[in-house]
Amino acid sequence: xxxxxxxxxxxxxxxxxxxxxxxxxxxxxxxxxxxxxxxxxxxxxxxxxxxxxxxxxxxxxxxxxxxxxxxxxxxxxxxxxxxxxxxxxxxxxxxxxxxxxxxxxxxxxxxxxxxxxxxxxxxxxxxxxxxxxxxxxxxxxxxxxxxxxxxxxxxxxxxxxxxxxxxxxxxxxxxxxxxxxxxxxxxxxxxxxxxxxxxxxxxxxxxxxxxxxxxxxxxxxxxxxxxxxxxxxxxxxxxxxxxxxxxxxxxxxxxxxxxxxxxxxxxxxxxxxxxxxxxxxxxxxxxxxxxxxxxxxxxxxxxxxxxxxxxxxxxxxxxxxxxxxxxxxxxxxxxxxxxxxxxxxxxxxxxxxxxxxxxxxxxxxxxxxxxxxxxxxxxxxxxxxxxxxxxxxxxxxxxxxxxxxxxxxxxxxxxxxxxxxxxxxxxxxxxxxxxxxxxxxxxxxxxxxxxxxxxxxxxxxxxxxxxxxxxxxxxxxxxxxxxxxxxxxxxxxxxxxxxxxxxxxxxxxxxxxxxxxxxxxxxxxxxxxxxxxxxxxxxxxxxxx
Numbered sequence: 001x002x003x004x005x006x007x008x009x010x011x012x013x014x015x016x017x018x019x020x021x022x023x024x025x026x027x028x029x030x031x032x033x034x035x036x037x038x039x040x041x042x043x044x045x046x047x048x049x050x051x052x053x054x055x056x057x058x059x060x061x062x063x064x065x066x067x068x069x070x071x072x073x074x075x076x077x078x079x080x081x082x083x084x085x086x087x088x089x090x091x092x093x094x095x096x097x098x099x100x101x102x103x104x105x106x107x108x109x110x111x112x113x114x115x116x117x118x119x120x121x122x123x124x125x126x127x128x129x130x131x132x133x134x135x136x137x138x139x140x141x142x143x144x145x146x147x148x149x150x151x152x153x154x155x156x157x158x159x160x161x162x163x164x165x166x167x168x169x170x171x172x173x174x175x176x177x178x179x180x181x182x183x184x185x186x187x188x189x190x191x192x193x194x195x196x197x198x199x200x201x202x203x204x205x206x207x208x209x210x211x212x213x214x215x216x217x218x219x220x221x222x223x224x225x226x227x228x229x230x231x232x233x234x235x236x237x238x239x240x241x242x243x244x245x246x247x248x249x250x251x252x253x254x255x256x257x258x259x260x261x262x263x264x265x266x267x268x269x270x271x272x273x274x275x276x277x278x279x280x281x282x283x284x285x286x287x288x289x290x291x292x293x294x295x296x297x298x299x300x301x302x303x304x305x306x307x308x309x310x311x312x313x314x315x316x317x318x319x320x321x322x323x324x325x326x327x328x329x330x331x332x333x334x335x336x337x338x339x340x341x342x343x344x345x346x347x348x349x350x351x352x353x354x355x356x357x358x359x360x361x362x363x364x365x366x367x368x369x370x371x372x373x374x375x376x377x378x379x380x381x382x383x384x385x386x387x388x389x390x391x392x393x394x395x396x397x398x399x400x401x402x403x404x405x406x407x408x409x410x411x412x413x414x415x416x417x418x419x420x421x422x423x424x425x426x427x428x429x430x431x432x433x434x435x436x437x438x439x440x441x442x443x444x445x446x447x448x449x450x451x452x453x454x455x456x457x458x459x460x461x462x463x464x465x466x467x468x469x470x471x472x473x474x475x476x477x478x479x480x481x482x483x484x485x486x487x488x489x490x491x492x493x494x495x496x497x498x499x500x501x502x503x504x505x506x507x508x509x510x511x512x513x514x515x516x517x518x519x520x521x522x523x524x525x526x527x528x529x530x531x532x533x534x535x536x537x538x539x540x541x542x543x544x545x
Contacts, residue, residue, distance in 0.1 A: 024175035025151035032334025063088030107134030110141025124153030184362035222254030312338035363472030485534035
């Protein structure tokens with residue numbers, strides 16, 4: 001039987017704790033490629049093992065997801081009593097204890113599922129707030145039969161362009177996010193493929209395109225970007241980057257635009273097909289099957305491959321559709337996050353300026369989305385000066401270009417001048433300092449996000465450390481390590497405000513030692529009363545007197 005990873009187990013445990021405390025509909029956030037279908041399968045099996053007479057509905061918005069989730073359950077639990085109710089799959093089985101259904105097929109048929117105890121909604125970011133929608137009517141019908149109905153939602157993007165966070169505001173379907181696995185954490189742990197976001201030579205200009213409903217007007221957007229010289233230049237660059245890559249996805253602004261990009265890719269000597277919502281089922285299935293098998297190098301798409309599309313080999317994403325929707329951006333980029341044999345990373349070519357607008361994908365959070373996209377001349381990412389990859393504004397280089405400082409020769413410190421030393425080190429004797437007091441506060445981040453500031457004091461001196469909880473990449477990973485080392489509980493706060501509200505969870509270090517760690521960095525080491533130690537290496541300037 002397939003085994004759950006640590007974060008997958010944590011997601012299920014969080015759901016159960018939420019419901020055991022009489023919580024309402026809970027939301028689980030797992031990045032694309034993190035195995036949502038397996039977590040759903042495990043939830044279904046565990047629920048039925050605890051309550052064999054229960055009925056469960058697993059909902060999705062497209063037939064591909066219905067079939068994938070059903071297949072995942074049978075792989076995890078071959079004897080599962082499960083059926084499918086989906087017109088698109090030509091199956092209408094409503095009598096099994098577990099039913100995998102498309103919402104379009106069941107939205108007005110709640111009576112067929114009388115006595116349902118649990119509803120699981122995949123791609124929960126597609127659930128609108130209105131009770132008059134298909135999801136709203138179906139849930140209301142089930143609750144009329146069972147007021148104790150439990151609801152779980154799974155998504156990689158817990159927000160909507162039109163209504164914000166899924167767990168906030170009037171008419172919300174979900175009570176709160178019970179578990180959130182961060183993209184950066186799962187990449188760092190080796191579960192997801194690293195992403196490289198390149199600033200392209202060509203950037204699409206949509207400054208004159210009008211907006212409706214918070215995003216660009218589709219027809220005006222396509223007219224602005226679907227120009228022969230633009231497409232030719234973009235595809236030439238795409239072909240140069242992708243020549244040694246196996247599977248490309250190009251997200252386009254309309255059907256005609258997707259066709260033009262397809263023809264240009266073919267003109268570069270690569271096989272390419274277009275996938276749109278207007279395609280027949282059999283034809284679309286054939287094209288995707290050939291792409292998965294490696295017979296087609298590139299697919300151009302209009303809105304149908306950003307969710308529910310599982311081809312781990314995808315290693316190049318071309319963003320050719322500008323959008324104000326951070327959710328759509330994250331879903332598109334997420335197609336390259338899955339691991340595959342022989343795949344070292346996913347390359348994102350950002351012709352649409354989405355990385356600059358919304359930030360690196362591991363930095364897009366419910367909080368950043370609430371602030372809205374960067375406007376005008378503002379940006380949330382910049383090119384790495386070493387290789388051109390798009391990185392967070394507060395980073396100096398990308399992780400690929402950063403090299404740990406080499407260890408100094410034994411005699412090197414004696415050659416340093418007073419001006420080379422960090423002031424705090426020139427005023428103290430190397431060794432442990434007994435921490436007599438500490439405090440936490442907000443430190444303004446200037447052009448970047450604010451930081452959590454920890455001030456440590458000892459007789460005759462002290463220092464402050466800035467902890468980048470709201471930053472991305474390596475800075476966020478270090479901040480998470482600080483929080484956990486100081487005894488902070490899970491989940492690790494996403495914001496400084498949340499950390500300050502929960503500061504009672506943190507334990508004051510018993511002593512601190514600060515030392516040089518080469519010419520460019522410093523080491524700060526904490527020791528706690530129980531003997532635990534934590535060491536962090538930072539570039540000079542991360543710590544100040």
